[in-house]
Amino acid sequence: MxxxxxxxxxxxxSPFCMRVKIALAEKGLDYEERAEDLFGGKSDLLLxxxxxxxxxxxxxxxxxxxxxxxxxxxxxxxxxxxxALLPSTPYERSQARFWADYIDKxxxxxxxxxxxxxxxxxVEGAKKEFVEVLKVLEGALGEKEYFAGDAFGxxxxxxxxxxxxxxxxxxxxxxxxxxxxxxxSTWIKRCMEKETVAKVVPDPEKIYEFVINLRKMFGIx
Amino acid sequence: xxxVKLLGWWMSPFSRRVELAxxxxxxxxxxxxxxxxNKSQLLLEYNPVHKKVPVLVxxxxxxxxxxxxxxxxxxxxxxxPILPRNPYExxxxxxxxxxxxEKCNGGLWKIMxxxxxxxxxxxxxxxxxxxxxxxxxLKGNKFFGGDEIGMVDIxxxxxxxxxxxxxxxxxxxLVTRDKFPVLCKWMDEFVEHSVxxxxxxxxxxxxxxxxxxxxxxxxxY
Numbered sequence: 001m002x003x004x005x006x007x008x009x010x011x012x013x014s015p016f017c018m019r020v021k022i023a024l025a026e027k028g029l030d031y032e033e034r035a036e037d038l039f040g041g042k043s044d045l046l047l048x049x050x051x052x053x054x055x056x057x058x059x060x061x062x063x064x065x066x067x068x069x070x071x072x073x074x075x076x077x078x079x080x081x082x083x084a085l086l087p088s089t090p091y092e093r094s095q096a097r098f099w100a101d102y103i104d105k106x107x108x109x110x111x112x113x114x115x116x117x118x119x120x121x122x123v124e125g126a127k128k129e130f131v132e133v134l135k136v137l138e139g140a141l142g143e144k145e146y147f148a149g150d151a152f153g154x155x156x157x158x159x160x161x162x163x164x165x166x167x168x169x170x171x172x173x174x175x176x177x178x179x180x181x182x183x184x185s186t187w188i189k190r191c192m193e194k195e196t197v198a199k200v201v202p203d204p205e206k207i208y209e210f211v212i213n214l215r216k217m218f219g220i221x
Numbered sequence: 222x223x224x225v226k227l228l229g230w231w232m233s234p235f236s237r238r239v240e241l242a243x244x245x246x247x248x249x250x251x252x253x254x255x256x257x258x259n260k261s262q263l264l265l266e267y268n269p270v271h272k273k274v275p276v277l278v279x280x281x282x283x284x285x286x287x288x289x290x291x292x293x294x295x296x297x298x299x300x301x302p303i304l305p306r307n308p309y310e311x312x313x314x315x316x317x318x319x320x321x322x323e324k325c326n327g328g329l330w331k332i333m334x335x336x337x338x339x340x341x342x343x344x345x346x347x348x349x350x351x352x353x354x355x356x357x358x359l360k361g362n363k364f365f366g367g368d369e370i371g372m373v374d375i376x377x378x379x380x381x382x383x384x385x386x387x388x389x390x391x392x393x394x395l396v397t398r399d400k401f402p403v404l405c406k407w408m409d410e411f412v413e414h415s416v417x418x419x420x421x422x423x424x425x426x427x428x429x430x431x432x433x434x435x436x437x438x439x440x441x442y
Binding site for chain 2: 061066067071072074078079091093095
């Protein structure tokens with residue numbers, strides 16, 4: 001019989017860790033959060049649990065480790081089925097997985113490219129690409145409240161943490177997501193009103209400060 | 222009457238993955254070969270986001286992204302499962318499929334197009350490390366899926382067959398029998414598998430095509 005000891009190796013600013021924490025909160029599960037010092041020195045547990053990527057999040061279920069946030073969120077949904085995060089039919093699930101894949105490939109990298117860029121041309125180019133990604137997502141959302149319809153679920157959980165990094169991009173790129181994608185902006189506000197999300201996702205101002213430090217560390221002007 | 226269609230390209234390992242899964246499950250389908258240099262209206266309509274193959278159409282519903290399609294196929298036709306039933310083992314299979322896609326295939330793709338020798342040397346070393354890790358995952362089994370091929374084997378199809386042709390054409394020696402005996406044994410088993418054999422593109426045609434393309438500055442459809 002499983003003891004159900006749940007541990008997450010975490011970094012407060014990581015949108016990928018936030019995904020896992022939101023999923024656990026949606027399921028009403030208790031877990032231990034262990035903060036990793038990603039720049040000062042990763043713990044032995046992190047290095048042995050995730051030898052391939054050496055990244056957070058790592059989720060441990062009764063000491064059995066899992067890595068990669070999308071894999072972890074799917075695992076949580078399958079192990080504790082209620083309330084369901086993925087839709088119920090195979091077709092709707094394929095759509096959810098398609099958008100999860102798109103978000104994983106495009107969203108964080110395109111928003112980060114803005115604050116990583118140096119020079120006006122590079123920033124403008126990065127901004128253009130990011131807005132294109134947002135418009136595709138806005139199209140996928142359509143008139144629905146959440147990506148799968150009426151209920152907050154899998155795709156929302158994977159996307160919403162990354163939006164906490166948007167303010168940093170807006171400040172370095174000198175633009176506003178709300179002006180470019182009002183419907184997506186409304187979806188962001190709607191998700192942030194949920195208790196499970198609000199408790200996990202930090203104030204974007206704090207992420208902005210974190211990004212300022214990252215830029216200093218990477219030697220970006 | 223179920224209607225299953227697959228939009229694919231003879232040379233694409235991604236569309237061959239889907240064919241393999243359908244054949245393993247004994248699912249009949251109509252194959253529609255695509256001309257990727259002149260993308261059809263059908264392809265652009267069915268996959269507007271990425272405009273790529275494969276696209277699976279099941280009773281009029283369209284799906285894209287090969288690994289997403291594999292999950293759909295496994296859920297819809299549960300006979301001869303390609304994913305484990307146990308949630309933890311299933312999560313690990315997904316993790317390895319992703320590792321193969323991002324680190325192994327991603328690394329190989331960069332190597333194939335890298336013109337700078339020093340950079341290529343570095344990429345080859347990185348790729349070797351990935352193959353060593355992948356080899357470890359076989360754990361004495363015939364396939365990554367155990368006695369029978371599973372999602373991870375299907376995801377590794379490029380390594381299983383295409384890579385051999387790429388090495389022949391380019392003269393590169395990435396995965397050789399002396400360096401990776403276990404992985405090479407898996408490759409032998411993979412290409413000899415009765416169903417896999419049916420889905421492999423003809424070797425001489427593939428060889429000629431790679432010869433033509435690898436000389437070019439970049440991949441063109």
